[in-house]
Amino acid sequence: MLYFIEQCLNGLQVGMLLFLLAAGLTLIFGIMNLVNLAHGSLYMLGAYFAATFAAWTGSFLAAVVLTIATTLAVGMLVEIIAMRRLYGRDHLDHVLGTFGLILFFNEAVRLIWGPAGLNLALPPWLSSWVEIIPDVFYPVYRLSIIAVALAVAVFLYALVMRTRIGMLIRAGASDREMVGALGVNIKLLSTFIFGIGAALAGLAGLMQAPILTAQIGMGENILIVTFVVIIIGGIGSIRGAFIASIFVGLTDTVGRAFLPDLLKLVLSPAGASTAGPALSSMLIYLVMAVILIVRPEGLFPASSK
Amino acid sequence: MPEPLLQIEGLTKRFGGIVASDNVALPVAQGELHAIIGPNGAGKTTLIGQLTGELSSQSGTIRFGGQDITALPVWQRSLRGLARSFQITSLFLDFTALDNVALAVQAHAGHSFHFWRDARQQPDLRDPAHAALERVGLGRRADALVANMSHGEHRQLEIAMALATKPRMLLLDEPMAGMGVEESARMVELLRELKRELTILLIEHDMDAVFALADRISVLVYGRIIASGEPAAIRANPDVRRAYLGEQQAVTLNG
Amino acid sequence: MMRDPRTALVAALLIFLGLLPVYVMAAGNNFLLILFTRIIILALAATSLNLILGYGGMVSFGHAVYLGVGGYVVGILAKEGINTGIIQWPLALLVSALFALIIGALSLRTRGVYFIMITLAFAQMLYYVAVSLDRYGADDGLTINHRSQFGLLNLSNKVVFYYLCLALLLGVIFLVARLVNSRFGFAIRGAQSNERRMRAIGFPVFRYRLVCFVIAGTLCGLAGVLLANHTDFVSPAMMHWTRSGDLIVMVVLGGMGSAFGPLIGAVVLLVLEEALSGITEYWQIILGPLLLLIVLFARGGIVGMLRPRHA
Numbered sequence: 001m002l003y004f005i006e007q008c009l010n011g012l013q014v015g016m017l018l019f020l021l022a023a024g025l026t027l028i029f030g031i032m033n034l035v036n037l038a039h040g041s042l043y044m045l046g047a048y049f050a051a052t053f054a055a056w057t058g059s060f061l062a063a064v065v066l067t068i069a070t071t072l073a074v075g076m077l078v079e080i081i082a083m084r085r086l087y088g089r090d091h092l093d094h095v096l097g098t099f100g101l102i103l104f105f106n107e108a109v110r111l112i113w114g115p116a117g118l119n120l121a122l123p124p125w126l127s128s129w130v131e132i133i134p135d136v137f138y139p140v141y142r143l144s145i146i147a148v149a150l151a152v153a154v155f156l157y158a159l160v161m162r163t164r165i166g167m168l169i170r171a172g173a174s175d176r177e178m179v180g181a182l183g184v185n186i187k188l189l190s191t192f193i194f195g196i197g198a199a200l201a202g203l204a205g206l207m208q209a210p211i212l213t214a215q216i217g218m219g220e221n222i223l224i225v226t227f228v229v230i231i232i233g234g235i236g237s238i239r240g241a242f243i244a245s246i247f248v249g250l251t252d253t254v255g256r257a258f259l260p261d262l263l264k265l266v267l268s269p270a271g272a273s274t275a276g277p278a279l280s281s282m283l284i285y286l287v288m289a290v291i292l293i294v295r296p297e298g299l300f301p302a303s304s305k
Numbered sequence: 306m307p308e309p310l311l312q313i314e315g316l317t318k319r320f321g322g323i324v325a326s327d328n329v330a331l332p333v334a335q336g337e338l339h340a341i342i343g344p345n346g347a348g349k350t351t352l353i354g355q356l357t358g359e360l361s362s363q364s365g366t367i368r369f370g371g372q373d374i375t376a377l378p379v380w381q382r383s384l385r386g387l388a389r390s391f392q393i394t395s396l397f398l399d400f401t402a403l404d405n406v407a408l409a410v411q412a413h414a415g416h417s418f419h420f421w422r423d424a425r426q427q428p429d430l431r432d433p434a435h436a437a438l439e440r441v442g443l444g445r446r447a448d449a450l451v452a453n454m455s456h457g458e459h460r461q462l463e464i465a466m467a468l469a470t471k472p473r474m475l476l477l478d479e480p481m482a483g484m485g486v487e488e489s490a491r492m493v494e495l496l497r498e499l500k501r502e503l504t505i506l507l508i509e510h511d512m513d514a515v516f517a518l519a520d521r522i523s524v525l526v527y528g529r530i531i532a533s534g535e536p537a538a539i540r541a542n543p544d545v546r547r548a549y550l551g552e553q554q555a556v557t558l559n560g
Numbered sequence: 561m562m563r564d565p566r567t568a569l570v571a572a573l574l575i576f577l578g579l580l581p582v583y584v585m586a587a588g589n590n591f592l593l594i595l596f597t598r599i600i601i602l603a604l605a606a607t608s609l610n611l612i613l614g615y616g617g618m619v620s621f622g623h624a625v626y627l628g629v630g631g632y633v634v635g636i637l638a639k640e641g642i643n644t645g646i647i648q649w650p651l652a653l654l655v656s657a658l659f660a661l662i663i664g665a666l667s668l669r670t671r672g673v674y675f676i677m678i679t680l681a682f683a684q685m686l687y688y689v690a691v692s693l694d695r696y697g698a699d700d701g702l703t704i705n706h707r708s709q710f711g712l713l714n715l716s717n718k719v720v721f722y723y724l725c726l727a728l729l730l731g732v733i734f735l736v737a738r739l740v741n742s743r744f745g746f747a748i749r750g751a752q753s754n755e756r757r758m759r760a761i762g763f764p765v766f767r768y769r770l771v772c773f774v775i776a777g778t779l780c781g782l783a784g785v786l787l788a789n790h791t792d793f794v795s796p797a798m799m800h801w802t803r804s805g806d807l808i809v810m811v812v813l814g815g816m817g818s819a820f821g822p823l824i825g826a827v828v829l830l831v832l833e834e835a836l837s838g839i840t841e842y843w844q845i846i847l848g849p850l851l852l853l854i855v856l857f858a859r860g861g862i863v864g865m866l867r868p869r870h871a
Contacts, residue, residue: 104848285685383762412762
């Protein structure tokens with residue numbers, strides 16, 4: 001039972017990280033109609049920058065601030081150099097162009113930091129455990145991830161619901177001329193939004209680094225899971241991204257933890273040990289498939305486009 | 306009296322809080338040319354969307370040829386004989402005019418699970434396509450690339466494609482929009498000819514054309530039919546005049 | 561009358577490919593034969609992708625999955641002692657078709673961005689399934705001890721195998737070329753050009769796209785069968801999503817919607833990779849931006865660039 005609670009919390013934490021990524025992708029897609037496969041690369045850069053800055057400055061907090069700032073900058077740079085030339089083109093062009101960026105970033109990281117991963121050690125004040133309910137101890141760090149992500153969620157909610165920029169996002173204002181006609185500097189807005197999306201990805205990467213270490217190619221694995229979140233939640237919807245992230249995080253984590261044992265109840269031990277890992281890794285995709293059958297537009301689609 | 310070819314009843318469409326189609330009821334008799342007019346934003350596009358199946362309706366029924374087609378998808382309505390033309394032309398730009406129309410012929414020539422023979426060499430597709438192009442006056446432009454054709458020719462092509470599907474009824478969405486005087490006159494002549502063989506539901510702004518062609522006219526304002534009848538009656542109808550004149554006044558009031 | 565440079569290029573390429581083994585046998589340079597066998601097999605996969613991508617407008621980022629499926633059927637059967645080609649190959653094609661049917665049925669109900677993401681997700685899912693197949697090598701892959709047996713045809717002979725692959729490639733290119741000009745082909749191309757129009761004239765777009773998807777998946781499964789025989793090895797890496805990306809690059813680089821574009825793209829990409837990796841270990845750092853440049857400035861691919869300009 002306690003194990004179950006722990007796994008649920010882990011699932012929540014994973015879900016929160018997915019939310020940061022999904023929210024970034026949704027923002028970028030919603031306002032710029034841009035499919036960005038390189039979003040995962042920014043996540044990876046976040047992890048690498050964090051590990052590097054922490055090593056340089058010796059301070060975890062300094063690393064956090066510097067990482068967010070740097071990924072924001074890198075994001076805006078990428079937007080100015082590459083992305084803005086892709087606006088208005090069809091999605092295949094976005095896919096190919098950002099695929100090229102993935103290759104570039106993976107290799108650049110390998111060149112700069114080498115093929116082995118990087119570790120990021122947690123400072124002592126984040127390494128302790130907390131007794132959240134009697135007899136259940138949970139790492140402070142993972143709780144702080146959940147807290148930070150929730151704070152970001154609230155901030156994004158306020159941004160989307162209460163500001164002019166948010167209004168544009170909600171309107172799915174991907175018509176650049178129209179937005180420009182509303183008196184908004186579309187170039188600046190695009191750069192800014194892309195930067196925010198990148199910073200969110202970088203933040204997720206940096207928070208994940210102490211748990212899983214920074215590695216080349218880490219971006220793409222989580223990117224695909226982020227896609228699953230968006231498909232389930234409905235594209236263009238931050239609320240959908242939030243709910244779906246938690247759902248996917250829980251399904252994946254709890255599923256992997258308990259499915260093999262559940263299978264043992266119905267299959268032979270040999271069968272369970274073969275099918276167990278396979279089904280666990282397939283679980284979120286199977287859920288996605290079911291959602292696709294029942295509601296292809298996702299659970300909370302923003303607007304019918 | 307025989308059942309109308311198209312029978313619309315209680316058709317309603319809401320977008321969030323806005324009622325775009327408000328309990329629309331409209332019979333279109335076999336062989337008649339029924340025109341729908343109304344100020345901009347009246348809901349004509351929505352209505353066409355509902356009739357063709359691109360938009361769902363919250364309530365109401367559409368009966369075509371005696372059968373309820375309300376739940377049918379777009380492609381099946383076409384196969385039943387309901388053909389449409391698009392207000393903003395929607396064509397296969399990278400293909401020739403002949404290819405465009407031949408595709409329309411192909412759609413109604415059984416299934417397309419034929420994987421080997423060159424479709425461009427099949428007379429049972431090409432010949433009816435040529436005929437449809439001739440009918441609308443594009444016979445000599447068969448091999449022109451659609452992207453290179455003029456706006457007026459695009460509109461003619463829209464009609465040709467609709468005709469190629471051997472329809473029982475044509476749904477024409479502002480076929481004369483953006484046409485010059487000569488082109489409009491030719492289109493009116495074409496429609497006059499087609500009127501003799503087909504039932505037509507015509508959405509138009511061009512009042513000269515409407516009054517020249519229509520057997521009956523319905524007026525759509527804010528999603529509701531406010532008047533429906535013969536052209537002379539509609540012309541004299543005070544509600545209709547107010548709807549149009551009222552709009553003019555509103556325009557001048559707001560500068 | 562100006563000769564169409566595209567025909568010249570294709571002719572030259574075909575002559576080169578046809579005579580390559582002769583050169584190899586004379587010069588004793590097996591490496592070229594191995595490289596070009598691989599190129600031909602991937603060109604077959606790219607040609608199958610071109611069907612749905614170039615002509616159908618379906619951006620599938622999971623096409624390499626069928627390479628894996630075809631390959632794994634051969635690998636698994638071989639491991640279980642079934643080596644005869646007559647059983648392996650048709651079964652591999654059937655299984656590929658089945659996977660394509662299921663994935664297509666689920667994915668084709670969506671379009672645009674969704675479709676790209678979903679195909680990517682399903683590919684990843686199958687990748688993980690392959691990784692979890694402990695009995696069949698899991699992450700490390702599965703060695704195939706005997707190539708498919710076809711009686712008189714000895715696939716272990718590199719030259720024989722090369723010509724078999726080349727013949728199959730040309731056969732598939734020919735089939736696809738006929739397909740895209742048939743009624744079915746026009747239905748698919750029409751749907752790419754203007755889906756709304758297609759529905760308006762009476763086409764049930766989904767079912768044609770699904771059939772097209774299944775055909776493409778099956779043909780790619782064939783490539784997978786050949787690849788498994790070529791490398792005597794199957795592994796999950798065959799269907800990693802980056803493989804799918806490579807296939808898309810080949811199609812776009814060569815020229816989408818052209819019969820020989822995928823072959824040209826495969827040759828250029830793989831030769832370029834060989835050349836670049838000779839220069840630097842970090843050649844993808846060049847390939848990445850190069851890809852972006854191609855997308856921005858040479859979207860019609862090589863065939864597009866060679867299109868004769870009319871006065």
